[in-house]
Every structure is written in structure tokens, then in C-alpha cells.
Amino acid sequence: MINEWVRSLIDYVRGPVTRAIEEFDDGIEREIAFHVSERTDEYVARGHSPDEAQRLATKQFGSRARIAMECRAKAVGGLIIWHRLHLCLTTALIVGIGGLLFFGRRWVNDTSRFTSSLPPGIASMLDNDWTGSITGQILDNEGNPLEGAQVLITVKTWPDHTYFQRSYSAASDRQGRFTIHRVYPLNEMYEVQLATLAIQHELKSTYLSEQLAPLEFQTIVLPVA
Amino acid sequence: MATRDSVPLLQGTLDMLILKSLIPGARHGYDITRWIQSTSQDVLTVEDGSLYPALHRLQRKGWISSEWGLSDSNRQAKFYSLTRTGRTQLAREVNSWQTLVRGIGLILNANFGEASP
Numbered sequence: 001m002i003n004e005w006v007r008s009l010i011d012y013v014r015g016p017v018t019r020a021i022e023e024f025d026d027g028i029e030r031e032i033a034f035h036v037s038e039r040t041d042e043y044v045a046r047g048h049s050p051d052e053a054q055r056l057a058t059k060q061f062g063s064r065a066r067i068a069m070e071c072r073a074k075a076v077g078g079l080i081i082w083h084r085l086h087l088c089l090t091t092a093l094i095v096g097i098g099g100l101l102f103f104g105r106r107w108v109n110d111t112s113r114f115t116s117s118l119p120p121g122i123a124s125m126l127d128n129d130w131t132g133s134i135t136g137q138i139l140d141n142e143g144n145p146l147e148g149a150q151v152l153i154t155v156k157t158w159p160d161h162t163y164f165q166r167s168y169s170a171a172s173d174r175q176g177r178f179t180i181h182r183v184y185p186l187n188e189m190y191e192v193q194l195a196t197l198a199i200q201h202e203l204k205s206t207y208l209s210e211q212l213a214p215l216e217f218q219t220i221v222l223p224v225a
Numbered sequence: 226m227a228t229r230d231s232v233p234l235l236q237g238t239l240d241m242l243i244l245k246s247l248i249p250g251a252r253h254g255y256d257i258t259r260w261i262q263s264t265s266q267d268v269l270t271v272e273d274g275s276l277y278p279a280l281h282r283l284q285r286k287g288w289i290s291s292e293w294g295l296s297d298s299n300r301q302a303k304f305y306s307l308t309r310t311g312r313t314q315l316a317r318e319v320n321s322w323q324t325l326v327r328g329i330g331l332i333l334n335a336n337f338g339e340a341s342p
Contacts, residue, residue: 027303028277031254034302035273038255041298062274070278075285 021076028068036061125159128185135179136218138172138196145176146222149198155184156191186214196220234269239279240288241322242269244307244315247289253302254280280305288314
């Protein structure tokens with residue numbers, strides 16, 4: 001199977017032009033031979049001996065090799081160059097597309113390209129595992145859950161001695177519970193400011209400093225305003 | 226065969242004569258030379274060696290096509306036929322040739338006695 005492919009490839013590289021030239025050479029030889037035979041018959045008809053007629057016809061025709069070469073040049077001259085050029089361009093196209101696919105995939109997959117241009121603090125901050133979630137419940141003085149209370153969370157980190165801050169917000173559900181996912185890093189020190197506000201209740205703000213572990217469940221009691 | 230009164234073909238006229246010879250139908254190379262010679266009453270002869278490069282040049286230009294067949298002498302021969310573009314080209318060449326002949330005729334028939342300065 002592979003041998004056949006290789007043979008086909010070699011055949012293609014050798015080219016239809018080469019085959020055409022071989023066929024052409026064979027054809028022009030036959031064509032010249034026919035012409036000389038007809039001319040020989042003409043001389044024989046005029047009374048020459050067959051040998052003499054053959055000699056005269058051959059002489060009259062001239063150099064077969066030169067004429068065959070001229071015919072070949074007229075018929076297929078230049079085609080070899082075009083065939084070679086075609087091969088070169090096809091090869092260049094294949095190499096170009098292959099290179100584009102290979103290097104293009106590497107370029108797309110190289111995510112460090114996106115982060116390497118960022119400031120050091122931002123880059124290392126993005127590298128952190130920001131999967132820490134915060135959950136809690138908001139109650140009134142009597143321990144009843146407060147639905148629709150607004151929760152504002154501000155998370156502060158100091159990656160590579162820089163300062164970085166992100167804010168999130170949520171509302172409590174019927175049980176007064178709230179959850180915000182992917183809020184703080186699990187492998188970096190962080191601090192959280194938690195502000196809670198509900199209608200006809202006082203604003204309550206809590207600051208959780210120097211945290212390294214996941215936050216515990218937050219229970220927030222809002223006094224009536 | 227060339228006679229004493231025959232003249233060599235003018236450069237560029239061989240193509241036209243070949244195309245003209247193929248108007249009635251397909252001919253092989255030898256028949257073309259014979260037709261040109263006999264039709265011109267032996268005035269014009271085509272050298273065997275110059276005919277075939279011209280035939281292949283015309284074929285490459287698409288003015289004639291060829292196919293193998295049997296000759297009257299029962300030999301394998303290559304027969305050439307006129308294509309549509311070849312016919313158009315022939316008309317163009319004949320027109321140019323007639324213009325040239327008319328111009329040369331006017332010059333050669335010029336009467337110097339009546340010529341104005």
C-alpha cells in the first residue's frame with residue numbers, strides 16, 4: 001500500500017509533462033517515419049530504385065533528430081518549467097498551511113501569552129484559586145429570617161505586594177440565607193468586609209481580617225431601625 | 226520536390242498556407258506539403274523539415290488539432306484538422322496578406338513618370 005503511494009508520488013513529481021514528452025517523442029518519430037515512407041514511395045513511382053528512393057527521401061527530409069527536437073520545443077517547451085513551478089507552489093502551500101495549523105494551535109493554547117503582559121500582582125492574583133464561597137443567614141432581633149436583605153461583600157488581597165479588591169453583592173432568600181460563590185482565594189491571605197442592609201433595619205458592617213482559611217457560615221442579626 | 230521556378234516561402238506565410246490546406250478536411254503532413262506544391266503549380270514548396278515544427282506550433286496555439294488514422298497507403302499517419310479558432314485565425318491572416326499584397330502591388334505598379342514630387 002505504502003509502496004503504491006510512494007510510486008504514485010514519484011510518478012506525480014516526475015510529472016505528466018515528462019510522460020507527455022516521452023509520448024510526444026514516440027509520436028514524432030512515427031510521424032517522420034511516415035513522411036519519409038510516403039516520400040520514398042513518390043520517388044519509387046518516379047522510377048528510382050527503392051534504395052535510391054529511400055536515400056533521397058531521407059536526405060530531403062533533413063536531420064530527423066533536429067526536427068524532432070524543434071517539434072518537441074514547439075509542442076511542450078516551457079511546460080516542464082510550469083510543472084516544476086506548480087510543484088514548488090503546491091509544496092509551499094502545503095508547508096504554509098501545515099505551519100499555520102501547527103504554530104497557530106500552539107499560539108492559541110499558550111495562555112501565558114495573555115497573563116505575561118499583565119502587571120505581576122494581577123498575574124499572580126489570577127493564578128490563585130479563587131473558589132472560596134461565602135454563605136450566611138440574616139436574621140432580625142427575634143431570630144426571624146429577613147428576606148430580600150442586601151449583602152455587599154468586598155474582598156481585599158495583596159498579591160506580590162500590590163493591592164487588589166473585588167466586590168460582590170447578593171440578596172437573602174425566604175430563609176434569610178445567601179451564598180456567593182468564587183469570592184476569595186484559598187491559597188492567599190485575604191480580608192472581607194461584609195455589609196448588610198434590610199428595609200426598616202439598621203445597616204451592619206463586619207470586617208473579617210487576615211483570613212487564610214475558608215470562611216465560616218456567617219450569621220448576621222440586624223436590629224430594627 | 227522543388228523545381229527551378231519554385232521560390233522559398235515568405236516568412237510567416239507557412240502558417241497561413243497550412244491552415245488553408247486544412248479547409249476541406251483533415252490531412253497528414255506529407256499531404257499538406259503535396260497540396261501546397263501542387264495547388265501553387267510547383268511555385269511554392271515547403272521544406273519537409275520546416276513543416277512539422279510549424280504543425281506542432283499551430284497545434285499548441287489551438288488552431289489545429291490532430292489524431293492518428295490510416296492513410297491511403299494503409300500506414301498509420303497523424304491527421305491534422307482546423308479548429309474553430311484556427312478558422313478565425315486563417316481569416317485574419319488572409320485579410321492581412323491581401324492588404325500587404327495590395328500595398329506592394331501599388332508600389333510595384335507606381336508610374337514614376339506621373340508621380341508627383
